[in-house]
Amino acid sequence: MPSIPASAEAAAAPAVLSLSGLTVTFDTPRGRITAARDVTLAVERGECLGVVGESGAGKSQVFLAVLGLLAANGRAQGSARFLGTELLKLAPAALDRVRGAGIGMVFQDPMTSLTPHLTVGGQIAEVIRRHRGVGRAAAHATALTLLERVQVSDPERRMRQYPHELSGGLRQRVMIAIALSSEPQLLIADEPTTSLDVTIQAQILALLAELKRERAMAMVLITHDLGAVAGVADRVAVLREGCIVETGPVAAVLKTPRDPYTRTLVRDAPRLDADGAPPGAAAAPPGSPAALRLTDLTVRFDVGRGWFGPHARLTAVSAVSLELYAGESLGVVGESGCGKSTLVRAALQLLRPAAGRVVWMGQALADLPQGVLRALRRDLQIIFQDPLGSLDPRMTVGEIVGEPLRVHAPDLDRAARAAQLAAVLRRVGLTAELASRYPHELSGGQCQRVGIARATILKPRLLICDEPVSALDVPTQQQIVTLLAHLKRESDMCLLFVSHNLALVRQLCERVLVLYLGRMMELAPAHSLYTRPRHPYTRELLAAVPIPDPDIQPARLARARPGEPPSPLSPPSGCVYRTRCPHAAPVCAERIPEWEELPDTRRVACHRWRELP
Structure with missing residues (x-):
């Protein structure tokens, strides 16, 4: 760690980290790109600075420059001082000592x-x-x-x-x-919760807040989640296109933002108390047929335990039954590994269920010949989680979006195909010029719009969205959810929306299904579920959702409950949630709870729901 001159110790202590006029550039074959321009900020001892902005705003590059970790073609200019010592001029060995002993870094993807x-x-x-x-x-x-x-x-x-x-x-x-x-005296956390479930996210943020208090260390929290900032940060700096557009105390910036861009970020932040989806087909007339009906759907996998070891049987989805009506949007929520994606893939017959039935418009899909099922797929489409990974890198946008027409409408002439392609690109907010581009030339939001265009060009009657916005920043998430709501309204299609973001689900869905370890916990109209959840697990999920309000979020974080789901290879007996449930009783270990229907059309699987306040 750098030594501090005696004169500096005698004077007022310097900021733990001080940036002045920091500019970060990268030399590329297409010229020099400026990732951050003239960034000036300071972080004091015992303080947490939240740094927010969209993907590509330069948040991470600023602090990689501070640590001397820029890519080989990157260059940093200006000043970056740690406890008064200029970092940009340190020799590699000295900078390495600072990184180890003075500054700690938590990266976004711990696996890599x-x-x-x-x-x-x-x-x-x-x-x-x-x-x-x-x-x-x-x-x-x-x-x-x-x-x-x-x-x-x-x-x-x-x-x-x-x-x-x-x-x-x-x-x-x-x-x-x-x-x-x-x-360290400074901890830099770069999107530390982006890839985590909402319950684990709350635990990690609560831990960071505790560590800051008990160690009185400086902290930088880089994120696009204003709820995370509201719970942990003391001050916030907002970056846009590499420049700081607003900075100040977190309460002032989040409650009375001055810059138009900050106001947009605050406005677009999903909230649990926001208005829900407008009424759709959730309250179907008694006796009306369901468009999609799942009955006791069960999916199992054989999981290897080694090259020569025995195989284990994993039940990913267990006896799930639900109905989806024409024009309805149903959200499916739960933590990673709860069976959300497996459920919707089995509903499309992309996975073969071990038991149960999937009926679409009166037809049991498992009974259909392959040719009939293939033709039916034009009505059953899916949008995947990874907007770039789900697109063929060798095909142009026009070829990707137009491929369903080639497969399902081969007799369509070139002019009609081009007209439909142009129309669907307009509908999802893409320009016709992008048709000649390749996926790697697009942003994450543009790639997801391409995926939506591909899935909707045939005007399907059922659209399954499997975590379609989890890889996107908040403003882009809002744009995609707004687009999906618009497409549903104009076409009256069914929407099955899989997500772990309960705030976004409330905006889009009329009913919500809660899964835990492959089992149904609660199924209810969205308004009922969000205002009066019956199942303890639903309550835990809602309590963990970050709220972008600094008057509320710190207390919510302080109440974050520890614990993670048990392994699905060895689920608990009886109620699978009982090992984490604060209301568990002996009966919960003895019997699997029945799926009970309540007067408000809600269904819940809990032995003790009547006793809960």
């Missing part, structure tokens, strides 16, 4: 940041030995203490495990432990 062939304990101990100069035994003991501090369950066992054996939430806790191992 951790070394796959080293155990968790080995990786933490290696950092401790390098920067503290202690022996193996002391490093091991310190690593164990750190894992306990970041609330890793069964830390002795986790020390012996490898990164791939841990859940996403546990891997992120390990990353935080590594960042804390050198007792």
